Each structure stands twice: as structure tokens, then as C-alpha cells.
Amino acid sequence: MDLLTNSFPQLLQGLAITLSLGVVSFVLGSALGALIALARISDVRFLRALAISYVSIFRGTPLLIQILIIYFGLPQIGIQLEPIPSAILALTLFAAAYLSENFRGGILGVDIGQWEAANSMGMPYWRTFRRIVFPQAIRVATPAVGSRFIALMKDTSLASVVTVVELTRVAESIGSSTFRYMEAFFLVGAIYWLINTLLSIGQGVLERRMGRAYAT
Template identity: 40%
Template sequence: MSEIQWEYIFDPQLAIESLPYVMQGIWYTLFISLVSMSIGLFISLFLALARSSSRTWLRWPARTYISFMRGVPILIILFLLYFGFPYIGIEFNAVTAAIIGFSLNSAAYMAEINRSAIAAVPKGQWEAARSLGLSYWMTMRRVILPQGFRIAVPPLSNVMLDLIKASSLAAMITVPEIFQMSRIVAGREMDYMTMFILVALIYWAVCSVMTVLQNYLEKRFEKYDAF
């Protein structure tokens, strides 16, 4: 161990000096992750309902979409949106392409989570709501989704963490998020190890904060355990 030249592995001074510059990209990282999560969650609810529908014309398109999005690397989707679509006359800026790509991709994973969570709600809840004269959508909004969301919080939180980490792939289409900013410094200083360790620590810190939020949400929805 004494023979290891630690200054070539991690340079604390460079990390400290570069931190403000790298952190300029944190807003892109958080913006892309949070917006993509919100849009993806909205889409996933309809996908989950379509996936569970008894109507073939709803169920099979949803299953095909989910299968495609889960089977294609997100990087390819980003490249298609940013580099491919201009060939058919559709152009997105880098941030928009990233949000669309991550939203569509994450929706497929969250659809399966939501479908399972909804299916886990006891059927007696449906019957009780029906006996009270509640419509399908009212039952969903007031009875099923609150209970299903409690069940879905842990896996949905994992999707959010994956989105935060996957947002680093947006650097491949020139989005100036934290990974892209660290690459710029690393190329300039010729010290990739220091910068990549630094950006790893930043991602770790952000994901730790999201884990705290996950724990809060789990406690917040514990009141539905009584059902």
C-alpha cells in the first residue's frame, strides 16, 4: 500500500477547487430527474390501467410499449431523440430530449410497479366503494390509489434513484449536468480519477437525501395499513 501514489488517485485540492464548477450542473441533474419522474409517473398510471384492462385494444399496446421500453437501453433512446429525429424534421434541444427519453423509459418501469400495487389492494375495497355508489374513477382516486401508492413508494423511490444516476447519460447528448461538468475539468486537468470520485460522492449525497424523503413518505402513508 505504501507504494501507491495516492496523489494520482485523488487530489483533494483539485476536488475542492473544482466543486463549485461541477455543482453548476446539479440543477440540470435535479431538473431532468424530477421532471422526468413526474411525467413518467403520470404516464405510468394510464399504462398500468391499460395493462390491467380486459379490453385487448388497451392491454396489448400497453404491454408492447412496456416491453419495448424495458428492453431498449436508455442511451439508444436518447440518441434516437437527439441525433435521429432531426432526420425526419423533428428537433429537440438536449434537455428536452433527455426529459422525453427518461420520462418515456421510466414510465414503463413505473407502470408495472403501479399495476402490482393496485392489484395488491384487497378486492373488498372495490366492493365497499361500489356499495357506496362511487364511480370507477372516484374509487380509484379516493380509495385504491392512496392505498396502492403506499405499497408502491419503496419501488418508485428506487426508480427515482435510478433516474438521478441515469441522468449522467444525458452528458452523451451534451447536457451540462454534473457528470458532463466533471468530464470537462478532468480533460483540462488530465485527472479523471479525482473528478470521477468527486462526482460519485455528489451522486451519493443526492441519493442519500432522496432516501430520507422515501422514509418520510413511507411513514406518511403508514395510516393506510389499517385497511
């Protein structure tokens, strides 16, 4: 208990940075992932190939390597980023690859009859997508997207390798100053568990509400 009391200000600061990394990267990754998903289902072969290549690269390489390339590699070509922007960029690009597949699965999960019915009424493609397909696709994709958000929140711990003072880095600092590494990492692990438990509960509530909306 004394470890928690003495290190509370550090933990609070680390928690704020962890949450910021996770939320900002998820929002940006969702926007980019949606664009990539649309490119994947596009009739334009170049866009489709570009999206497939993007997903293959960012899903096929470790996030840690991507963070290191952005933070240590980009300065070699004249692009210098601070630790937090570097971490956000890496997390965003990584999350977008997975989220694009979640969104694509949601879009493809909408019955083709929805498209055909809208087309028979003369509704333009983008209006059909925005008003009919997209709301249903989001409902289908919500479980997978929620799981990705939870995973991304844990992935923020890798930002510690580029000196971002988030929860994991705080645990290292507390351990090095008190030599109570086990307690420090158990404490931070418990905080991560609490964050993700709350996110899981929120995801469950959202899924039930969306389910009721379509059931009525």
C-alpha cells in the same frame, strides 16, 4: 480540496441540471406511467395490448440507445430537439415503463374486497378508484417508486452523451482540463452518492409516515 474549490461553480451548475433532469423526468414519467398502468388493467383489449407493447419496448432496450435515437434519429424525420429536451423525453419515456409496472402492482395489491364493498354501495368506478383504491395503491407502490426515482437520478448521467452539461459531463470537462480524471470522477461520484442517500432517507421517512397513517 483545491479541485473542489476551483471547480465548484461548474459542479453547482451541473448539479442543478442533474436535479432538474431527474425531477422533471420523474414527474412526467409518473403521470405517463399512471396512464399506462390504467391501460394495462383496462377491459379494452386494444389499450391493454398497446400498454404491454410500450412497456416491453422501453424496458427491453437500453436507455442509452433510446437517448441516441431521440437526439440523433428524430432529426432524420424532421423533429429537432435540443440536448436537454431530448434527454428529458428519453428519461421520461424510459421511467414511465418501469413506473407503470410499479403503479400496476400497487393497484393489484389492493384487496378486491375494497372494490366489491364500494360497488355494493353504488359508488362509481372512478370514484372508487380515486377515493379508495388509489390512496392504498400509492402506499403499496411507494418503496418501488422511490427506488425508481433513485435509479432515474443516476440514469441522468447518460445525458452527457448528447452534450448535456450535467454532473458527469462536468467531471469529463474537469478531467480534460486538469488531467485529474480519477479525482474528478470520484468527486462527482460522491455527489451522486450524497443525492441518492438523501433520497433514500426521504423515502424511508415517507414510508413510515404513510404506514402510521394507515395504522391509526
